[in-house]
Amino acid sequence: MSERATPTPETDDPTHGAADTEEQPRTDDADDERPPVTTGASSVVRALEAAGVEAAFGVQGGAIMPVYDALYDSPIRHVMMAHEQGASHAADAYGVVKGEPGVCLATSGPGATNLVTGIADANMDSDAVLALTGQVPSDMVGSDAFQETDTIGVTAPITKHNYFAGDADTVGDTVGEAFALAGMGRPGPTLVDLPKDVTQGEAGREPGPARPPKTYNPQMEADEQDVKVAARAIENAEKPLLLFGGGVIKANASKTARAFAIDHGIPVVTTMPGIGSFPEDHELCLSWAGMHGTGYANMAITHTDLLIAVGTRFDDRLTGGIDSFAPEAEVLHIDIDPAEISKNIHADYPLVGDAGRVIDQVDTAMEHSPDAREWREQCGQWKEEYPMDYAAPSDEPLKPQFVVEAFDEATADDTIVTTGVGQHQMWASQYWTYREPRTWVSSHGLGTMGYGLPAAIGARLAADQMGQEDRSVVCFDGDGSFLMTMQELSVAVRENMDITVAVLNNEYIGMVRQWQDAFYEGRHMAAEYNWCPEFDRLAEAFGARGWRVDDYDQVVDAVSEALAYDGPSVIDFHVDPGENVYPMVASGAPNGKFALSEDQL
Amino acid sequence: MSSDRTTETESNTAENVHRTGLKGPGPDERPHPQGRRNSQGIRIDPEVEAEPDTREAVLSALVLNEPGVLARASGLFARRQFNIESLTVGTTQSEEYSRITLVIREPEPGIEQAKKQLEKLVPVISVTELTDEAVRRELALIKIEGEHPDQIAAVAEMYDGRVVDACADAITVEVTGPKNTIENALDTFERFGVREIVRTGTAALEAGANATAKHWPDE
Numbered sequence: 092m093s094e095r096a097t098p099t100p101e102t103d104d105p106t107h108g109a110a111d112t113e114e115q116p117r118t119d120d121a122d123d124e125r126p127p128v129t130t131g132a133s134s135v136v137r138a139l140e141a142a143g144v145e146a147a148f149g150v151q152g153g154a155i156m157p158v159y160d161a162l163y164d165s166p167i168r169h170v171m172m173a174h175e176q177g178a179s180h181a182a183d184a185y186g187v188v189k190g191e192p193g194v195c196l197a198t199s200g201p202g203a204t205n206l207v208t209g210i211a212d213a214n215m216d217s218d219a220v221l222a223l224t225g226q227v228p229s230d231m232v233g234s235d236a237f238q239e240t241d242t243i244g245v246t247a248p249i250t251k252h253n254y255f256a257g258d259a260d261t262v263g264d265t266v267g268e269a270f271a272l273a274g275m276g277r278p279g280p281t282l283v284d285l286p287k288d289v290t291q292g293e294a295g296r297e298p299g300p301a302r303p304p305k306t307y308n309p310q311m312e313a314d315e316q317d318v319k320v321a322a323r324a325i326e327n328a329e330k331p332l333l334l335f336g337g338g339v340i341k342a343n344a345s346k347t348a349r350a351f352a353i354d355h356g357i358p359v360v361t362t363m364p365g366i367g368s369f370p371e372d373h374e375l376c377l378s379w380a381g382m383h384g385t386g387y388a389n390m391a392i393t394h395t396d397l398l399i400a401v402g403t404r405f406d407d408r409l410t411g412g413i414d415s416f417a418p419e420a421e422v423l424h425i426d427i428d429p430a431e432i433s434k435n436i437h438a439d440y441p442l443v444g445d446a447g448r449v450i451d452q453v454d455t456a457m458e459h460s461p462d463a464r465e466w467r468e469q470c471g472q473w474k475e476e477y478p479m480d481y482a483a484p485s486d487e488p489l490k491p492q493f494v495v496e497a498f499d500e501a502t503a504d505d506t507i508v509t510t511g512v513g514q515h516q517m518w519a520s521q522y523w524t525y526r527e528p529r530t531w532v533s534s535h536g537l538g539t540m541g542y543g544l545p546a547a548i549g550a551r552l553a554a555d556q557m558g559q560e561d562r563s564v565v566c567f568d569g570d571g572s573f574l575m576t577m578q579e580l581s582v583a584v585r586e587n588m589d590i591t592v593a594v595l596n597n598e599y600i601g602m603v604r605q606w607q608d609a610f611y612e613g614r615h616m617a618a619e620y621n622w623c624p625e626f627d628r629l630a631e632a633f634g635a636r637g638w639r640v641d642d643y644d645q646v647v648d649a650v651s652e653a654l655a656y657d658g659p660s661v662i663d664f665h666v667d668p669g670e671n672v673y674p675m676v677a678s679g680a681p682n683g684k685f686a687l688s689e690d691q692l
Numbered sequence: 693m694s695s696d697r698t699t700e701t702e703s704n705t706a707e708n709v710h711r712t713g714l715k716g717p718g719p720d721e722r723p724h725p726q727g728r729r730n731s732q733g734i735r736i737d738p739e740v741e742a743e744p745d746t747r748e749a750v751l752s753a754l755v756l757n758e759p760g761v762l763a764r765a766s767g768l769f770a771r772r773q774f775n776i777e778s779l780t781v782g783t784t785q786s787e788e789y790s791r792i793t794l795v796i797r798e799p800e801p802g803i804e805q806a807k808k809q810l811e812k813l814v815p816v817i818s819v820t821e822l823t824d825e826a827v828r829r830e831l832a833l834i835k836i837e838g839e840h841p842d843q844i845a846a847v848a849e850m851y852d853g854r855v856v857d858a859c860a861d862a863i864t865v866e867v868t869g870p871k872n873t874i875e876n877a878l879d880t881f882e883r884f885g886v887r888e889i890v891r892t893g894t895a896a897l898e899a900g901a902n903a904t905a906k907h908w909p910d911e
């Protein structure tokens with residue numbers, strides 16, 4: 092076996108022989124009007140078109156220029172971003188909203204490394220993204236050529252799989268395979284590194300259809316015997332609790348999951364990525380659990396005797412301390428990735444398969460619903476005991492929670508919310524009532540500040556392409572998060588994208604400030620801005636509309652004006668810099684010990 | 693800053709941070725279950741909690757013979773902090789496929805997790821944990837001071853090894869066998885003065901007619 096830096100064309104794509112795809116003649120008339128595939132780059136673009144790709148986000152550059160040149164004649168809508176990180180986040184969010192892999196492009200070297208944050212983000216959140224990166228010509232690989240980075244090496248740990256394209260004739264097949272793999276089974280990012288000689292090289296054939304690799308065969312249905320045993324456990328549970336993760340949404344299983352919960356009268360907690368899988372205004376819904384989850388969700392997860400977890404990886408922000416997580420519960424775990432079973436929390440009833448299909452299997456196997464009336468009452472009582480009511484005294488500055496609620500009130504149920512990372516993200520997830528899947532678009536596992544604005548751009552384009560031009564896209568951002576990617580406002584203005592950015596501006600890296608107050612004796616090291624730009628004026632300078640809001644009585648008008656404006660708008664809400672996010676489970680603490688104020692930490 | 697709209701942010705001080713929070717019974721006023729889980733997330737009796745036992749496992753992975761596959765496997769194990777005792781790779785009867793043999797030492801859940809993570813790599817076709825009956829072999833080359841060639845040759849024979857290179861100053865011995873044979877041979881050669889050692893990892897195949905790989909790709 093060869094282990095070397097420069098792959099050979101023969102071994103680049105061993106799963107797809109050229110012969111079997113040549114047997115499929117093109118019959119589509121529309122295809123025939125397109126220019127023939129003559130180069131590796133045109134094969135790449137044709138593969139994307141054949142896979143149904145309608146949009147791509149990227150930044151031009153030397154090594155990727157052949158691919159961009161091939162996009163010149165393509166119907167694919169390319170959105171040129173200000174920074175490659177924005178391209179990867181936009182592609183990620185586009186994919187989340189549309190339910191198919193998002194595509195991003197970048198050149199070699201710095202282009203590729205700038206994509207890395209977004210790829211890592213997609214990997215942590217199991218979001219389907221295809222990244223295409225330029226690379227220096229094959230014969231220069233390994234020579235430290237201009238703008239050369241070992242993109243395969245850098246991205247191997249943060250992709251589902253990555254490919255070094257080795258041949259102009261098969262590069263389209265490789266791109267198709269990477270696209271198919273990104274969206275199949277447990278979704279995730281894939282990457283194809285495209286050396287310039289390969290994209291410029293002559294190609295004489297159409298790429299085949301997008302097919303996943305032959306070695307990739309995710310299990311879709313759980314073992315019937317295991318399902319029967321699990322069904323008995325649910326029937327006999329006295330305090331059953333459903334935990335819906337992001338996998339429910341990715342599997343398009345929200346409807347099935349809702350019906351299951353409602354039919355059997357089982358209370359529902361979601362994870363943060365699972366927000367929207369179950370309507371938060373339903374009486375069975377306890378909202379989300381974990382570090383800043385609701386008190387009632389964390390009480391329920393602490394006292395359940397059967398946790399029915401669907402499509403979740405038991406992240407530490409959800410579990411708190413492993414030793415005290417759902418300590419009285421048997422765990423029934425449904426997941427399409429076998430490696431998530433018993434990775435962090437032991438599964439007493441492991442069911443590997445697609446979320447929707449396995450829930451159907453379990454439902455069919457159940458002879459009766461559990462008797463959970465007392466438990467439902469208990470959960471309802473916790474809802475009353477731990478309301479998410481925040482204090483808004485008139486002698487304190489504007490509360491960020493109020494801003495979130497004002498936007499929720501002013502918008503329709505299908506509004507898409509994107510966020511950066513930090514306190515504002517927590518308020519946006521706590522004080523907005525989510526009712527539909529794919530309306531909450533955030534950076535969960537990686538916690539990437541700056542995700543919000545490029546994500547709003549991706550979400551906007553996805554909604555538009557789905558014919559939902561009237562759907563609102565609202566980005567809640569922090570002042571710190573916004574400063575990290577706000578250059579993407581130039582893109583939103585140039586492309587006239589109807590998005591509304593609500594900056595919950597407390598002139599702090601607020602979550603860090605909150606932790607410094609709680610755990611570092613209030614020493615605000617590198618958390619405080621001594622100077623913060625005026626985001627409303629900055630927005631106007633970009634060509635967007637800008638508002639500044641300092642008081643409660645300005646909120647409603649600014650919100651409605653910004654939402655009404657058909658284009659990008661920014662409201663700089665100067666909110667209470669001292670406001671903290673509660674409830675809070677300290678790192679590694681038991682969920683049931685969540686603090687409701689700082690003195691309880 | 694020139695703007696007249698700048699407001700002094702007098703509230704940006706630690707003293708002004710609000711200490712109030714949400715309503716509800718505090719942590720000490722709530723009921724808390726007594727149950728516990730261990731570090732593997734398994735529910736346990738807190739009274740008899742003990743560190744989980746580790747054991748050695750030999751994993752054999754059939755993989756596509758493509759560039760980078762060894763880096764993917766070894767990178768995965770390093771990244772996820774699996775304790776690797778050895779890792780070897782080589783071709784099989786088909787030039788399209790290679791076999792990676794990994795020896796790891798982990799608690800039971802760690803071994804299961806290692807298998808599943810390895811199986812997730814796209815070029816990996818199948819992963820098997822070998823049984824205790826599996827044939828396991830390692831190879832060591834040992835360069836020894838050349839003063840006692842006859843005795844060294846005799847010791848080598850005791851371990852089914854042989855002298856593969858000799859000069860006036862040094863003698864190099866090859867020993868092949870299960871791990872404990874190699875360890876014993878190394879101990880014995882110590883007395884002659886060992887100059888250098890090189891060892892391979894474990895190569896292993898399932899015993900008898902049993903197949904090592906669970907399945908091969910459908911041709």
